[in-house]
Amino acid sequence: MEPTDISNPEYFHKVVDCQHACPAHTPVPEYIRLIAEEKYTEAYMINWDSNVFPGVLGRTCDRPCEPACRRGRIDGKDEEPVAICRLKRVAADNKGDVKKLMPQGPFKANGKKIALIGAGPASLTVARDLAPLGYEIHLYDEQKLGGGFMRSQIPSFRLPETVLNEEVNYILDLGIHTHFNQYVKSLKETLGKNYDAVFVGSGAPKGRDLNIPGRQEAAANIHIGINWLANVAFEHTAKIGKKVIVLGGGNTAMDCCRTSRRLGGEEVKVIVRSPFAEMKASPWEKEDAMHEDIPIIDNHVPKSFVLENGRLKGMTFEKVEAVYDKDGKRKLVPIGGEDVFFEADDVLIAVGQENSFPWIERDLGIEFDQWDMPKVDEVTFVSSNPKVFFGGDAAWGPKNVITAVAHGHQAAISIDLMCRGESLNVRPSPFVNLVSQKMGIHEWAYDSAVVNDKRYVVPQAEKKLTLSDRKKEVELGFSGITGFKEAERCLNCDIQTVFTTDKCIECDACMDVCPTACISFTENADESDLRNMLKVPATNKTQDLYVSSVLPTKRVMVKDENVCLHCGLCAERCPTSAWDMQKFFYNVTKAHTGCSSHK
Amino acid sequence: MTYIRPKFRHPELPKNELGYSVDYYEGALSTLCAGCGHDSISAGIIQAAYEMNIEPHKLAKLSGIGCSSKTPAYFLSNSHGFNSVHGRMPSVATGANLANRDLIYFGVSGDGDTASIGMGQFVHAIRRGLNMTYIVMNNGCYGLTKGQDSATADQGSKNKTGHVNLFESIDLASLAIELGATFVAQSFSGDKSQMVPLIKAAMNHPGFAFINVISPCVTFNNNMGSTKSYDYVRQHVEATATVDFVPKMKEISVEYGKGTHKQVVMHDGSVIQLHKLSEDWDPLNRQSAMNAVLNAKAKNEILTGLLYVNPDAHDLHHMIQTSDRPLNIMTKEELCPGSEILKEINEGLR
Ligand SMILES: Cc1cc2nc3c(=O)[nH]c(=O)nc-3n(C[C@H](O)[C@H](O)[C@H](O)COP(=O)(O)OP(=O)(O)OC[C@H]3O[C@@H](n4cnc5c(N)ncnc54)[C@H](O)[C@@H]3O)c2cc1C
Ligand SMILES: Cc1ncc(C[n+]2csc(CCOP(=O)(O)OP(=O)(O)O)c2C)c(N)n1
Ligand code: SF4
Ligand code: SF4
Ligand code: SF4
Ligand SMILES: [Mg+2]
Numbered sequence: 011m012e013p014t015d016i017s018n019p020e021y022f023h024k025v026v027d028c029q030h031a032c033p034a035h036t037p038v039p040e041y042i043r044l045i046a047e048e049k050y051t052e053a054y055m056i057n058w059d060s061n062v063f064p065g066v067l068g069r070t071c072d073r074p075c076e077p078a079c080r081r082g083r084i085d086g087k088d089e090e091p092v093a094i095c096r097l098k099r100v101a102a103d104n105k106g107d108v109k110k111l112m113p114q115g116p117f118k119a120n121g122k123k124i125a126l127i128g129a130g131p132a133s134l135t136v137a138r139d140l141a142p143l144g145y146e147i148h149l150y151d152e153q154k155l156g157g158g159f160m161r162s163q164i165p166s167f168r169l170p171e172t173v174l175n176e177e178v179n180y181i182l183d184l185g186i187h188t189h190f191n192q193y194v195k196s197l198k199e200t201l202g203k204n205y206d207a208v209f210v211g212s213g214a215p216k217g218r219d220l221n222i223p224g225r226q227e228a229a230a231n232i233h234i235g236i237n238w239l240a241n242v243a244f245e246h247t248a249k250i251g252k253k254v255i256v257l258g259g260g261n262t263a264m265d266c267c268r269t270s271r272r273l274g275g276e277e278v279k280v281i282v283r284s285p286f287a288e289m290k291a292s293p294w295e296k297e298d299a300m301h302e303d304i305p306i307i308d309n310h311v312p313k314s315f316v317l318e319n320g321r322l323k324g325m326t327f328e329k330v331e332a333v334y335d336k337d338g339k340r341k342l343v344p345i346g347g348e349d350v351f352f353e354a355d356d357v358l359i360a361v362g363q364e365n366s367f368p369w370i371e372r373d374l375g376i377e378f379d380q381w382d383m384p385k386v387d388e389v390t391f392v393s394s395n396p397k398v399f400f401g402g403d404a405a406w407g408p409k410n411v412i413t414a415v416a417h418g419h420q421a422a423i424s425i426d427l428m429c430r431g432e433s434l435n436v437r438p439s440p441f442v443n444l445v446s447q448k449m450g451i452h453e454w455a456y457d458s459a460v461v462n463d464k465r466y467v468v469p470q471a472e473k474k475l476t477l478s479d480r481k482k483e484v485e486l487g488f489s490g491i492t493g494f495k496e497a498e499r500c501l502n503c504d505i506q507t508v509f510t511t512d513k514c515i516e517c518d519a520c521m522d523v524c525p526t527a528c529i530s531f532t533e534n535a536d537e538s539d540l541r542n543m544l545k546v547p548a549t550n551k552t553q554d555l556y557v558s559s560v561l562p563t564k565r566v567m568v569k570d571e572n573v574c575l576h577c578g579l580c581a582e583r584c585p586t587s588a589w590d591m592q593k594f595f596y597n598v599t600k601a602h603t604g605c606s607s608h609k
Numbered sequence: 610m611t612y613i614r615p616k617f618r619h620p621e622l623p624k625n626e627l628g629y630s631v632d633y634y635e636g637a638l639s640t641l642c643a644g645c646g647h648d649s650i651s652a653g654i655i656q657a658a659y660e661m662n663i664e665p666h667k668l669a670k671l672s673g674i675g676c677s678s679k680t681p682a683y684f685l686s687n688s689h690g691f692n693s694v695h696g697r698m699p700s701v702a703t704g705a706n707l708a709n710r711d712l713i714y715f716g717v718s719g720d721g722d723t724a725s726i727g728m729g730q731f732v733h734a735i736r737r738g739l740n741m742t743y744i745v746m747n748n749g750c751y752g753l754t755k756g757q758d759s760a761t762a763d764q765g766s767k768n769k770t771g772h773v774n775l776f777e778s779i780d781l782a783s784l785a786i787e788l789g790a791t792f793v794a795q796s797f798s799g800d801k802s803q804m805v806p807l808i809k810a811a812m813n814h815p816g817f818a819f820i821n822v823i824s825p826c827v828t829f830n831n832n833m834g835s836t837k838s839y840d841y842v843r844q845h846v847e848a849t850a851t852v853d854f855v856p857k858m859k860e861i862s863v864e865y866g867k868g869t870h871k872q873v874v875m876h877d878g879s880v881i882q883l884h885k886l887s888e889d890w891d892p893l894n895r896q897s898a899m900n901a902v903l904n905a906k907a908k909n910e911i912l913t914g915l916l917y918v919n920p921d922a923h924d925l926h927h928m929i930q931t932s933d934r935p936l937n938i939m940t941k942e943e944l945c946p947g948s949e950i951l952k953e954i955n956e957g958l959r
Contacts, residue, residue, distance in 0.1 A: 086620025452612040460615035515839050516799060517644040517827065522652035527619040546619045563843065575615050582612060585644025585827045 011537050013559040013566075016508065019442040022594040024554060025571050026504045028094055031078035033416035035440075035598045036060035038075060038094055039504040043456065045100055046497035048490070053101035055111050060598065062135050062181070062415050063160070065173040068099030069485065070164055072292065072410040080503055083550075084526070084573050090465040092500045093488075100493035102173070108180075113142035113602065115185045120144030122429045125205040127194050130158020131411045132402025133211035134181050135418025136425065139601040141184040143426060148205070149186050152193035154244070156182060158213055159403075160411060162240040163262070165269050166481040197370045197398070207397050207425045210370075210384075211418070214403040218362040220257065224315025228322035228357075232315065235266045235360030242269055242480070251355025254278045255325055257312055258360035259289035264296065266358040267304045272480040279352065280306045281325075283342060285332050298484070302477065311342060313349055315357070324353040363408050374398070383407070390434040391421040399425060422601040438599040447505055447591045448581070454591055456505050457498065458578040466496045502576045506594045509567055511558045513588035516565070520580035520589055521545065526573045529580060534566045544570055614638045631659040636683040646798030646824030646839075647677050647746045651684045653801050654715070654744075657808035658685060661856070668713040669705060673698040673727055676753045677719035677746035677824070685715075696727025699734035702741050703925075709935040710926050713812055714741035721751040724760040724779045735788040735817050740924035742811040742818045745781055746798070748826035749837035756829025767834030782916055783902045785819040786895055791922030792818035793898070795913045797842055798825065803852060803914060810854040810881050810915070816922035823911060847905055849890055849914035850883035875920050883915060892918055 014021060024030050028038040037056055044053035057064035076082075079091030122145050126133035129151035137147045155161060156178045160169065182188060194200055200208055217234035219225070225232065231251065235258065241247035254275040256267040259282035270278045280299065282289055286308040289296065300306065310327035317323055326349040330342040365383060370376060375395040377385045384393050386400045393400055401417030403409060424434045447455040469486045476482045488496060521529045530544040540555060541548040548555060553572040560566055581589040622630040634655045639648050658668070665687035672678035674695035681690050689712070693701045698716050706714050723731050723745050734743070749762040761781065762774045785793045792814040796804040804822065811818035823842050825831050831838045836845075850871070856879050873881040873892065883892060891897040898917035905912035936944065 084617045084620065089617075459613045460617065462616055515644065515827075515831075516843075517646065517825070517839060518649045518652065518799065518801065519644045522648055523614075523638075525615050525618060527622070546621055546623075549621065573617075573619055575617060577615050579612075579614065583639075583643045583648075585642065 011534060011540055011555065011557045011566075013511075014554070014556045016556075019440055019596055021554070022444070022506050023440075023596045025506060026594070026596070027078040027080050028075035028092075029504070029596065032061075032075045033413045034061045034419065035416075035596065036075075037504070037595060037597060039500055039502050040595060041101060042092070042094070042097055042497045042500040043502070045097055046457070046494055048104075048494075050101045050104040051106040051108055051111070054105040054108050057098055057101060058108065058112070058180075059600065059603075061412060062138055062418075063131060063177045063411065064098050065102035065177050066160055066169060067412060068095060068097075068102050069173070070160075070169050071095045071098070071412055074412070080501055080573070081499060084501075084575065088464075093465055093468070093496050096468050096485075096488055097493060097497055099487050100490070103487050104490060112180060113184065115141070115183075117142050117144045117185065119146060122146065122206045123148065123204065124425060125150065125200050125203070125208045127197075127200070127208065127210050128158060128212035128402075128404065129153070129156035129188070129190070130211055130213050130402055130414060131160060132404070132414035132418045132421070133158070133209060134178065135415045136209050136211070136401070136422045137186050138181045138184065139419060139422035140425060141181075141186060142602040145429075147186045148189060150189045150192050150194050150200075152191065154191050156188065156190070158211070162243050163236060163265065165239065165243070165265050167268070167272065167476060167484050168265075170481070170483050193369075195369050198374060201374065201397070205397075206429050207399060209421055209425065210398065210400045210404050211402045211414070212367070212404045214363045214365045214408040216364045216366040217359065218364060220312060220359050220361060222312060222314050224317055227320070228315045228317050231322040231354075231356045233356065233358050235262050235358045236363060238358055239265060239269060242273065247273070249274050252276045253353050253355045254358065255352055255354040255356075256280045256358045256360055258282060258362070259284055259291055259308075260360065260362070261291045261295050262363070263358075263360035264291045264299045266360050267299055268302055269480065270356075270358065271302050271304065271477055278304050280304060281310050281312070281327060281352065282306065282308050283311045283330070284340075285309055288332070288340070302473065309342075310350065316351065322354060322357065324351055325357060326351050365404060365407060387434075389420070389437065390424040391417060392424055392428075392434060396428065419598065419600050423599070426601045440599055441595070441597040441603075443595040444506070444508070444592045447578075447593055448587075452582060454505075454578055456502050456591075456593070458502070458505075458576070458591070460501065460575050460577050461498045463495055463499055465499065466492050504594050504596075505576050505578070505591050507556075507569065507574065507576070507580060508590050508592045509556065509558055509569070510588050510590070511561060511567070513586045514558075514561060514567065515586055515588075516561055516563055517585060519583040519585065523579045523583040525577065525579065526575055528569050528571070528574045530568050530570075531561070531565045532568060533564070534560070540568060544568060546570075548572060612638065625659055626662040627664060629659070631655060633687065634658045634663075634665065634685055636681070636686045639680075639683045641676055641679065641683075642826075642828045644827040645676065645752075646748060646822075646826070647680050648683070649798040649801065650744065650746055650804065650822050650824055651680045653798075653804040653808055655684045656801070656805050657812065660805070661809050661812060663713065663812070667711070668715055670715045670717065671698050671702050671705070672717040673719070673722035674753070675719035675722045675751070676826075677717060677748075678722055679753075680717055680746070696722055696725070696730055698722070699727065699730035699739070699743075703734060703737070703739055706739055706741060706925070707931070707936065709937045710740070710931070711935050714739075715812070716741055716743045718743065718745050719752070720745055720747040720749060720759045720761040720781070724781060728760075732784070732788055735785055735790045735819070737925045738789070738791065738816045738923065738928060740816055740926070742808070742814070742820070744808075744820045744822060746824040747781070747821055747837070748824050748830055749835065750826055750830045752826045752829060756826065763836040766836040767832065769829050769832045769835075771834075780902065780906070781821045782819070783899055785817075785821075786898055786902070786917050790819045790917075791816040791919040793917045794820045794915045795911070796820060796822045797846055797911070797913055798822055799839060799843065800846075800913070803848065806852045806854040807915065810852070810918075813854070813856070813875065813877070813879055814918070814922065815876055816919070816924045823913075842911060845909060845911050847887070847910040847912055849887055849892070849901065849912060849916060852915055853882040855880045855882060873918055873920055876922070881915065881918065892916070893920070
């Protein structure tokens with residue numbers, strides 16, 4: 011293999027598994043260390059810069075970082091990832107005055123006007139990143155308040171309104187012109203208002219229906235999940251029948267069933283077509299639902315709505331089993347026998363959402379593909395109309411809040427570049443920094459010891475309390491002490507092992523001391539061969555090999571990054587400091603921080 | 610202070626025939642200087658014990674005094690251990706071995722511990738054919754007492770302060786061959802691929818097995834002008850052969866070029882495979898082994914690998930015809946059969 015080019019920041023970035031997996035590349039270990047030091051305000055600001063909604067995300071994030079967390083790999087058994095997401099909440103709950111650390115308006119106008127359609131996390135991120143640069147931002151939403159689906163869909167028992175309001179207001183307070191209660195009926199009209207750019211952050215607002223027999227006749231008691239949740243959020247709906255069936259296996263279904271339990275639903279069931287293990291909902295959402303006495307009945311395909319005296323009485327289902335062909339493709343095959351009937355006073359349909367752009371005229375130079383989705387550039391987020399940008403769920407269908415935020419940052423950069431007449435394809439490079447952590451012989455500037463604690467569980471409020479009040483938050487969050495202990499579980503993957511070939515005398519000390527057999531000295535070979543020539547074969551191909559240039563004995567040093575504990579022992583045992591532990595800080599450049607510097 | 614070894618090990622560590630992975634043979638975290646050759650040898654010992662499927666409680670590690678003699682703390686934590694007095698490890702090993710012949714005896718010593726204060730003990734353990742592995746971690750100096758020249762420091766070699774050694778050095782390997790050791794090898798701490806099979810073969814050898822391992826002292830003897838530094842050793846090392854130790858019953862499948870390949874079949878059917886690198890050397894012939902060492906020395910080379918082996922070796926117990934049953938499990942009655950029997954014996958000697 012060629013020697014690893016560590017001057018390319020993407021190499022070390024990838025070693026920080028959590029940060030790399032985070033769509034917004036939040037510097038996770040950095041904020042976790044700050045939490046351990048009780049520097050909650052600083053930890054909050056690191057998050058705020060990257061993901062804009064630390065308080066919201068610390069409660070609701072889809073947490074793609076956690077399955078990626080190295081901690082979950084290091085013993086191959088029951089070790090669980092660090093509770094990255096819930097630590098974020100510790101920062102948000104305990105922070106001091108953060109507002110004074112945020113950009114302070116009023117900002118000197120730069121004469122450019124931008125329209126943002128939809129006030130969800132994607133648009134709000136664009137607003138936050140562009141407002142400090144002097145852009146005049148106009149934010150449109152058909153709802154009466156900002157937040158998008160964070161407000162209309164995520165129930166208050168998971169995300170208190172106060173937390174959402176606080177973080178939405180940090181942005182609106184930057185001098186955003188809001189146009190709430192305004193449905194944008196025509197993009198043509200909006201473009202006609204002399205905006206320099208339009209960002210479409212309108213989400214995927216259309217809930218899928220289920221057209222099976224009885225649907226029309228029983229319509230009064232059948233509700234589309236996301237519309238129903240929005241009605242609950244905006245207090246148009248306050249009750250539901252005693253017996254409720256929720257159809258669907260995603261997170262929307264979980265929010266529907268749990269909300270039903272709080273609005274009078276006594277016998278609430280989730281009924282899903284697929285096997286339990288394959289449901290789209292996150293494992294913790296399923297657990298929380300079952301904890302609230304909601305059975306999840308899997309392998310049942312809905313067949314019809316059953317009426318009695320013109321009113322919904324229940325539904326019938328066909329029982330199926332999942333069969334997989336040789337490519338692993340799943341088919342649901344009926345297992346025969348009678349259809350099953352379940353009683354219901356109300357049914358909530360939560361079987362997916364779709365995009366819908368009836369308000370975008372098709373003659374504006376915005377190309378749509380065969381699925382009626384706009385063609386959007388994956389890097390710049392521009393559509394085929396150079397003035398119109400898309401992001402969040404509007405770009406490629408329903409994802410999650412953190413993805414919408416990541417899109418927002420990149421779209422803001424593109425809009426800024428476009429307004430300044432620069433190429434959208436020259437993206438600002440990330441801010442990076444690499445600093446030695448050596449303080450003394452056995453002394454590092456970070457807590458290098460690896461603790462053995464198991465993952466801590468977030469405490470919850472009593473069920474009796476939470477089920478009786480729709481707005482009562484279920485999760486209580488970690489206390490400061492538990493937060494510290496959980497933070498200590500982080501392996502500090504951003505403290506990189508940096509190797510200097512010229513200094514190595516090939517004494518083997520690092521290889522011998524490494525607890526997880528990461529380091530080998532061997533002849534060089536192609537990657538596939540080299541992976542098998544190491545002390546322990548490097549079977550996890552998603553993890554890179556760090557290869558040195560050739561050493562005096564003609565061998566190379568090869569480090570398998572897979573299960574490195576970042577314990578620093580290699581560097582402590584190295585007589586020549588050929589290994590050093592260096593803190594790698596990587597931060598995605600945002601419009602308001604980076605672009606202004608190359609003006 | 611953060612010098613703590615994490616409990617986590619690589620989740621895909623293989624297991625040996627006993628079901629242990631290599632970490633079961635580890636010891637405490639070393640307190641030797643970072644980069645000390647001795648630590649590499651400890652790692653080699655751990656690897657060898659793991660590969661040999663040794664049950665840790667069937668091995669006793671013994672040592673004298675010195676940085677080298679501290680290393681038993683850093684390997685095989687689950688084995689028996691005796692850290693004895695300076696230069697006196699052979700006596701303790703002899704006593705232990707006579708009392709319980711069923712353990713594997715693994716002695717670790719330094720060049721000071723062996724070639725100076727312990728010389729008198731060392732030579733007699735060899736003469737007696739004590740069944741043990743005896744490793745000298747040879748760094749040419751007294752590391753623990755701050756790097757004074759030892760008796761294995763080469764004449765003319767320079768220490769860290771620039772002082773040149775005036776005296777002839779003691780060559781422990783040729784001494785061992787001379788005194789009748791039945792397994793003699795030499796190695797370098799920086800070459801585990803050679804060291805590990807040698808340690809395995811030595812542990813399996815039913816007599817006195819000696820390995821002299823050149824092991825640089827990074828702190829006091831890794832300077833220019835030293836003949837025991839990493840750089841010097843790497844530049845001057847010459848191997849007799851590449852070595853592989855194959856325990857009995859394993860199929861031997863490696864093909865070597867004609868003439869250069871030699872297999873030494875040991876007492877128990879295990880095999881030492883040698884891919885000879887030097888022409889005029891026969892590992893079964895003491896004379897030839899001595900010549901090879903002397904020739905190498907004349908050329909300023911450090912000859913490593915297996916030097917000499919006698920596959921039909923016998924140990925002290927065989928020579929003095931002790932009981933097959935270890936003495937330590939015999940009862941008092943068996944060990945002291947009483948005055949009547951003594952009388953009989955005395956009669957028989959009249
Ligand atoms: C029930 C449910 C629960 C969820 N839970 C989570 C969760 O826990 N964690 C998570 O990360 N994600 C969750 N998601 C997904 C997440 O809410 C979305 O992915 C995210 O909000 C998308 O953000 P966005 O900015 O693209 O648009 P959205 O948040 O969807 O906001 C779009 C806004 O645009 C408005 N709008 C649309 N068209 C127009 C128009 N023509 N004129 C004016 N306004 C318009 C809409 O009213 C809406 O307010 C959930 C989704 C649902 C349905
Ligand atoms: C009876 C006695 N004399 C002297 C000493 C001091 N002493 C301790 S270690 C040592 C030399 C050790 O040298 P070596 O065996 O080569 O070990 P190294 O530290 O080099 O590995 C000496 C002389 C002692 N401990 N006991
Ligand atoms: S920091 Fe060094 S010693 Fe520790 S696990 Fe990583 S490579 Fe091994
Ligand atoms: S400990 Fe340092 S000098 Fe020794 S082999 Fe490792 S990197 Fe090289
Ligand atoms: S003084 Fe020399 S022999 Fe002793 S631990 Fe340090 S490097 Fe090793
Ligand atoms: Mg010594």
